[in-house]
Amino acid sequence: MFHRTEVMNLPGSRSLSAKRTCTELAEVSKGVCEWFLMQEYFFMAYMYIQECADSSYYTGSTWNVDKRLWEHQQGIGANYTKYRLPVILVYFEEYDREDPFYREKQVQGWSRKKKKAFIDGRMEDLPKLAKKIFFKK
Numbered sequence: 001m002f003h004r005t006e007v008m009n010l011p012g013s014r015s016l017s018a019k020r021t022c023t024e025l026a027e028v029s030k031g032v033c034e035w036f037l038m039q040e041y042f043f044m045a046y047m048y049i050q051e052c053a054d055s056s057y058y059t060g061s062t063w064n065v066d067k068r069l070w071e072h073q074q075g076i077g078a079n080y081t082k083y084r085l086p087v088i089l090v091y092f093e094e095y096d097r098e099d100p101f102y103r104e105k106q107v108q109g110w111s112r113k114k115k116k117a118f119i120d121g122r123m124e125d126l127p128k129l130a131k132k133i134f135f136k137k
Helices: 022-028 032-042 065-074 099-108 112-119
Strands: 007-009 015-017 044-051 057-062 088-096
Touching: 044 065, 044 099, 044 112, 057 065, 057 099, 057 112, 088 099, 088 112
Parallel strands: none
Antiparallel strands: 007 015, 044 057, 044 088
16 A cells, blocks of 8 residues: 655656645646545555476566566566466455565565465475474573
């Protein structure tokens, strides 16, 4: 979600407080009101996992999940998936702003078994499938 209490720099205008009303924004610049209301859509981001034709998993992140999945299916999404078509979306998470890019790196470091448990919703199995073994003190 776009946090409406933040200060934004809108294209072609001075810095505006997001606390201003839509009417006030429209007075500053034509079309700014629509731009402001659309920010919730534009700031959504996704972390996704695809299963490739060879049963391997590809983990990625994007601002536009539909476009990115289409790119993967066309063989222009990533070199990894290009040679493993077709790919199937098996999991995705929706985030605010840049959070999914950090989550992508976390999930990429997981073993195949851990990713499978995660996709299947077996969250209780994740700690024991970690690469590192943690001991309670």
